[in-house]
Amino acid sequence: MNCLTAFDEMYYCFSLGGQFLNVYRYGGWRDCSEKSADWRFCMRTKAMGPIKRKAMIMARNKEKAARFKQGPNSEDIWELRKEPLKNPFSGSLGDLEKDSLA
Structure with a gap:
């Protein structure tokens, strides 16, 4: 687990570009709580053996x-x-459409 990668993923999720991409693809804002929890978990485990x-x-x-x-x-x-x-891969695209309808 790399904390820098976790931070970068969290930062991108909260960024304007990351949110815009999610709105474009899925029609809504992205919930970044999982990315934030991953980063906090990584930072917490750094102090352990x-x-x-x-x-x-x-x-x-x-x-x-x-x-x-x-x-x-x-x-x-x-x-x-x-x-x-x-x-x-033999035949044409029309043949595949006929087979899928049958």
């Missing part, structure tokens, strides 16, 4: 991964393909 620091970072990464899996993701939209496509 290497073993305790490593254990805390691993626990935090596991917690963040679990939260990420609970939210919406691409698996909510896309279906798992049971068998691979046969010759996916």
